[in-house]
Amino acid sequence: xxxxxxxxxxxxxxxxxxxxxxxxxxxxxxxxxxxxxxxxxxxxxxxxxxxxxxxxxxxxxxxxxxxxxxxxxxxxxxxxxxxxxxxxxxxxxxxxxxxxxxxxxxxxxxxxxxxxxxxxxxxxxxxxxxxxxxxxxxxxxxxxxxxxxxxxxxxxxxxxxxxxxxxxxxxxxxxxxxxxxxxxxxxxxxxxxxxxxxxxxxxxxxxxxxxxxxxxxxxxxxxxxxxxxxxxxxxxxxxxxxxxxxxxxxxxxxxxxxxxxxxxxxxxxxxxxxxxxxxxxxxxxxxxxxxxxxxxxxxxxxxxxxxxxxxxxxxxxxxxxxxxxxxxxxxxxxxxxxxxxxxxxxxxxxxxxxxxxxxxxxxxxxxxxxxxxxxxxxxxxxxxxxxxxxxxxxxxxxxxxxxxxxxxxxxxxxxxxxxxxxxxxxxxxxxxxxxxxxxxxxxxxxxxxxxxxxxxxxxxxxxxxxxxxxxxxxxxxxxxxxxxxxxxxxxxxxxxxxxxxxxxxxxxxxxxxxxxxxxxxxxxxxxxxxxxxxxxxxxxxxxxxxxxxxxxxxxxxxxxx
Numbered sequence: 001x002x003x004x005x006x007x008x009x010x011x012x013x014x015x016x017x018x019x020x021x022x023x024x025x026x027x028x029x030x031x032x033x034x035x036x037x038x039x040x041x042x043x044x045x046x047x048x049x050x051x052x053x054x055x056x057x058x059x060x061x062x063x064x065x066x067x068x069x070x071x072x073x074x075x076x077x078x079x080x081x082x083x084x085x086x087x088x089x090x091x092x093x094x095x096x097x098x099x100x101x102x103x104x105x106x107x108x109x110x111x112x113x114x115x116x117x118x119x120x121x122x123x124x125x126x127x128x129x130x131x132x133x134x135x136x137x138x139x140x141x142x143x144x145x146x147x148x149x150x151x152x153x154x155x156x157x158x159x160x161x162x163x164x165x166x167x168x169x170x171x172x173x174x175x176x177x178x179x180x181x182x183x184x185x186x187x188x189x190x191x192x193x194x195x196x197x198x199x200x201x202x203x204x205x206x207x208x209x210x211x212x213x214x215x216x217x218x219x220x221x222x223x224x225x226x227x228x229x230x231x232x233x234x235x236x237x238x239x240x241x242x243x244x245x246x247x248x249x250x251x252x253x254x255x256x257x258x259x260x261x262x263x264x265x266x267x268x269x270x271x272x273x274x275x276x277x278x279x280x281x282x283x284x285x286x287x288x289x290x291x292x293x294x295x296x297x298x299x300x301x302x303x304x305x306x307x308x309x310x311x312x313x314x315x316x317x318x319x320x321x322x323x324x325x326x327x328x329x330x331x332x333x334x335x336x337x338x339x340x341x342x343x344x345x346x347x348x349x350x351x352x353x354x355x356x357x358x359x360x361x362x363x364x365x366x367x368x369x370x371x372x373x374x375x376x377x378x379x380x381x382x383x384x385x386x387x388x389x390x391x392x393x394x395x396x397x398x399x400x401x402x403x404x405x406x407x408x409x410x411x412x413x414x415x416x417x418x419x420x421x422x423x424x425x426x427x428x429x430x431x432x433x434x435x436x437x438x439x440x441x442x443x444x445x446x447x448x449x450x451x452x453x454x455x456x457x458x459x460x461x462x463x464x465x466x467x468x469x470x471x472x473x474x475x476x477x478x479x480x481x482x483x484x485x486x487x488x489x490x491x492x493x494x495x496x497x498x499x500x501x502x503x504x505x506x507x508x509x510x511x512x513x514x515x516x517x518x519x520x521x522x523x524x525x526x527x528x529x530x531x532x533x534x535x536x537x538x539x540x541x542x543x544x545x546x547x548x549x550x551x552x553x554x555x556x557x558x559x560x561x
Contacts, residue, residue: 011430011442014038018434019165021201024446025049025065026399028426030207031088033399034065035170039163042140043073045080046159046170050091051448052311062451064092067099069428069444074100078140079129082107083172084156085114085243094122095456102127106137106144108155113275114243133157133187147194148187149174152376153243154281158191165433166200169390173205173399175378176385179217181246182281188389195390201433202392206400207377209408214381216374222250224371225337229254234300234333236260237362239309239318240340242268245276247339247373248306249283255304256285263292265307265328266317273306300333311340311350319349322356332361339373380411387415394421394438396431474499476544477555478514478536482529484560488522489515493536502548510543529558 014020019039025032031051037044051063070077080103082090093115097103104127105115112128119126131137133148143162150156151173161168169191176186208215229236236255240247255262264270276282295303305328309318318336320326330336336357338350354364367373377399378386387395395417397408409422423431423438428446431438449456475498481491493514495507517539518532536556544550 008429008440008443010444011432014432015434016040017164018432019163019168019201020441021168021203021396021431021433021438022069022444023398023425023427023429024067024069025051025427026088027405027429028402030399030401032063032065032092032427033089034092035203035398036070037142037161037163037168039165040141041076042142043070043077044139044142044144044161045077046161047083047089047172048080048092048096049086049088051088053450062091064095064449064451064456066428066446066449067096069446071099074103077103078142079104079106081139081144081159082111082115083159083170084108084151084153085111086153086173086241087243089172090115090118094119094124095451097124097126098122101125104129104139106131106139108132108146108157110153110155110245110276110279110281111157113279114272117271117275131157134190145194147190148184150177150180150184150186151175152241152246154182154184154245154276160194160199166436167194167198168201168203168433169194169199169392170203170398171205171386173207173377175208175215175376176382177215177217179219181218181249188386191386192389199390199392200436201394201396201438202387202390203396203398204383204386204408204412205377206397206404206408208375208379209383209397209400209404209411211375211379212381213379215377215379216371218246218250218374221247221372221374222253225250225254226257228335228337228365228370228372229258229260232301232335232363234331234335235303235305236335236337237305237307237318237321237328237330238337238339239307239316242266242272242308244339245273245281248273248276251304251306251337251339252282252284252288256288260302260304261290261295261298262288262304262306263290263295265292265305269306269308309353318357319353322353322360324360330357330360330362334360334362336362336364337372338364338366341367341373341375380407383408383411384415387412387417391415392417393436394423394433396423396425396438402426474502474552475555476502476540476552477557478540479557479559480514480518480532480536481559481561482518482522482532489518490561495540497552499552502544502550502552510540513543514539529560532556532558 022036025034033047033049035046101124106129131146133146136145145160147158149158158171238251264273277284307317309316321330357364395412397405405424409424412422413419428443430442432441477496479492479494483490493511517535533556537554540554
């Protein structure tokens with residue numbers, strides 16, 4: 001199995017007849033999925049998603065792929081193929097189209113409807129091409145065939161990309177539920193047909209590669225949800241992804257059966273479920289869904305609220321309910337259903353929300369104590385089955401953290417893919433398919449691009465480090481006025497602390513140390529404000545560390561008079 005080397009440099013020019021594959025996100029992480037294909041001087045992008053921030057990224061709203069490696073080649077892009085409508089596959093599209101709005105978007109009806117609604121908020125009118133499973137479209141030198149796959153959102157597609165270098169198959173996110181709620185199976189017959197033609201490179205979903213066996217059918221969830229509805233005495237609050245149409249359908253069916261009314265809470269939930277209903281993907285009995293403002297007129301045992309926040313997102317409705325920061329107040333006897341899996345990295349945030357809800361008296365039902373969710377990703381048994389059907393000549397695990405990628409690679413090897421033809425890459429690592437063999441050829445920039453409010457890319461790792469220090473250790477400001485000629489202290493130092501746990505009255509000893517240090521520097525001819533600031537920072541930092549074993553941010557301000 002080949003793997004990236006930390007000293008990889010930029011890739012060489014792509015040889016004529018070769019196909020270049022550059023993942024800009026989704027490898028080594030759960031989210032931010034984006035892969036760029038290059039052939040004959042043209043580019044094709046598959047997916048363009050976001051990653052959601054973790055606790056060590058305070059203040060960040062979204063994390064985007066790094067577009068810098070393709071920024072000067074936007075005119076070479078023949079299209080962006082979107083495999084399905086989850087945020088980790090479509091969420092970054094508006095940010096790429098800001099740079100070139102006329103790049104065509106290719107996807108299924110529901111996927112395009114979801115991205116078009118998102119783009120409308122960004123005031124972008126995209127060029128779109130709707131495709132269905134079984135169809136083929138020529139996008140420049142890329143001959144794309146679309147295959148139905150089953151996932152936790154309707155209308156998901158895999159794509160087979162034929163070029164002069166061979167055929168590449170991207171699975172997107174998929175599983176092999178044999179009893180799907182929408183009766184839309186993963187088209188194993190189509191994959192078998194592609195196998196007969198010859199799959200030169202398979203990019204396969206790795207998210208559940210460590211999980212043995214097969215994912216249970218979605219239909220198994222219905223009985224568990226009905227059981228919760230049957231026993232609930234007061235309101236039922238369901239937290240789900242805003243695009244999980246199948247799970248919301250099960251909630252609506254149970255609410256209808258038990259005589260409850262449903263209200264959607266949150267802009268993205270209201271928008272997406274409205275789109276799914278209008279396109280026929282969500283069946284809503286007349287009178288079942290009501291406006292959230294009318295719920296006060298209904299008894300608690302006739303109410304169901306459906307909101308976002310199943311991953312503990314701090315600004316989502318459920319987190320705000322847990323923190324008593326939402327108009328909907330949790331009361332004893334309410335039932336909360338977390339209808340999702342735990343995305344790796346979100347565990348602490350989710351359990352914090354569960355504890356907060358429980359504190360206010362809610363009965364919290366989640367995957368850990370009830371069968372209220374199944375994954376949308378193929379487990380190890382399904383992947384083995386899939387590889388035996390596809391028989392890829394080269395395999396590149398995608399969509400997963402390192403442990404998932406390696407587990408998926410091992411599964412491929414078990415089914416007979418030669419180990420020297422299994423490529424475990426990471427974001428930015430360039431893989432070339434030349435003469436039928438995939439090999440790593442270099443690396444491009446593929447770091448995190450942070451979105452903070454209206455700012456895109458302005459927040460750096462250094463900024464986040466400062467935020468973490470401020471959050472963990474607080475800040476100490478030191479204000480000093482010095483004589484511009486002699487460098488001697490005229491006034492101060494005035495020292496104030498915030499969030500450091502140090503009382504301002506405790507800074508007497510270090511004030512004297514700072515004055516002495518500045519006086520010595522002035523005697524040595526040091527009078528430049530920046531140098532004095534550095535001197536103050538060192539003196540104060542050492543004193544705080546020695547006295548309190550803390551490392552707050554030191555903010556020295558030097559004013560010359």
